Amino acid sequence: MANGIANSGSTVGQFVTVPLLTLSLGYFSWRWSLLAVSITCAIMAAVIWWMLKPTVEEAAQKSATLSDEPLGQRLKFLLTNPTFHILFWSFFICGITTTGAIETHFLPYAAFCGFPPVPASGIYALTAALNFCGMFASGYLTDRISRPLLLGSIYIMRSISFIVLMNVGTSYEMMFLFAVIYGIFDYSTIPPTASLAASHLGLKIMGLAMGLISGGHALGGAVGAFFGGYLFDMFARYTELWWITFGTAVFAGLMVYTLRENRGEAGVITAAAH
Numbered sequence: 435m436a437n438g439i440a441n442s443g444s445t446v447g448q449f450v451t452v453p454l455l456t457l458s459l460g461y462f463s464w465r466w467s468l469l470a471v472s473i474t475c476a477i478m479a480a481v482i483w484w485m486l487k488p489t490v491e492e493a494a495q496k497s498a499t500l501s502d503e504p505l506g507q508r509l510k511f512l513l514t515n516p517t518f519h520i521l522f523w524s525f526f527i528c529g530i531t532t533t534g535a536i537e538t539h540f541l542p543y544a545a546f547c548g549f550p551p552v553p554a555s556g557i558y559a560l561t562a563a564l565n566f567c568g569m570f571a572s573g574y575l576t577d578r579i580s581r582p583l584l585l586g587s588i589y590i591m592r593s594i595s596f597i598v599l600m601n602v603g604t605s606y607e608m609m610f611l612f613a614v615i616y617g618i619f620d621y622s623t624i625p626p627t628a629s630l631a632a633s634h635l636g637l638k639i640m641g642l643a644m645g646l647i648s649g650g651h652a653l654g655g656a657v658g659a660f661f662g663g664y665l666f667d668m669f670a671r672y673t674e675l676w677w678i679t680f681g682t683a684v685f686a687g688l689m690v691y692t693l694r695e696n697r698g699e700a701g702v703i704t705a706a707a708h
Contacts (some may be wrong), residue, residue: 438573438625445565445621452562456555508639517634518643520689521627522650524589527686528623528653528666531679534658536561536616543672550603554697557613564617572622576629582693585626589687592619600676633696 451471458467512518544554575584595616602608628644635643662675 435573435577435625437628438569438571438576439620441621441624442566442569445562445569448559448562448565450559453552453555453559456551458490460551479654503638505642508642509643511639512617512635512643512646515635517630517693518647520693521631521643522647524585524686524689525623525627525647526650526654527682528589529656530658531596531652531654532620533651533655534660535596535662535679536620537655538659539662539666539672539675543599543665544609546672547602547609549609553606557609560610560613561617561620564614565621566620568618568620568625571618573625576625577619581626581630582690582695585623585630586687586690588619588622589683589690592616593683593687595619596676596683600673630693634693659683 455467455471458470541551541554541556544557545551549557572584572588592615595612598608598612598615602612607707627647629648631643632640660678661678662672665674665678666672
């Protein structure tokens with residue numbers, strides 16, 4: 435639940451910043467717009483450093499979860515663990531279908547369909563607002579129901595949004611429907627993924643595991659962004675990209691369904707001890 439609430443901040447940020455950035459690009463130059471973003475990031479870095487300095491008690495608690503195993507041994511454990519591969523490659527696909535496809539190509543696709551920039555960015559901001567609700571609900575459900583079932587279903591439901599998107603045409607109603615479905619099932623993969631990493635891989639290796647898994651997401655985003663542009667240059671349309679995102683999202687969901695639920699403390703201790 436805490437994971438869902440914390441990560442939902444990124445979606446609230448998009449809800450505010452994307453429309454503001456679009457307006458800024460319309461009234462000022464892109465250089466001034468990016469300068470404003472960079473200044474904001476610098477201020478936030480200072481605020482985060484000041485506010486999140488660990489207390490003495492937090493530092494003592496952290497030592498209980500630090501791993502004393504060599505990096506090579508921890509990497510070997512992860513790379514030979516089927517659960518890690520399922521979480522890594524499903525999150526890789528998550529990056530393809532979110533950062534790569536939507537965050538890079540949604541606004542160009544909206545312009546391709548004939549939507550003006552400001553209404554299109556407003557629809558994108560709606561997905562960010564619904565991301566907040568989806569993250570909150572996902573965090574709540576992660577603590578209460580089968581996590582493989584939850585995570586797999588999120589990927590399956592996300593795949594449906596791409597079917598809607600490729601049939602938008604010039605319909606604001608269809609674009610709104612896409613925003614609702616996609617927004618709810620976008621960032622909501624994070625809480626169950628992190629929870630499964632903790633229980634199935636172990637708390638003492640969770641930092642390394644989630645770092646690699648998140649790196650897989652970034653790599654998937656790069657792949658999705660590149661091939662989305664490449665396919666558009668080849669076919670002058672986005673249909674192929676949306677079919678790929680649909681298929682990969684379904685595949686990610688089916689992969690996650692193969693995981694078993696394991697909430698017991700014994701599972702955490704055993705995994706951490708390997």
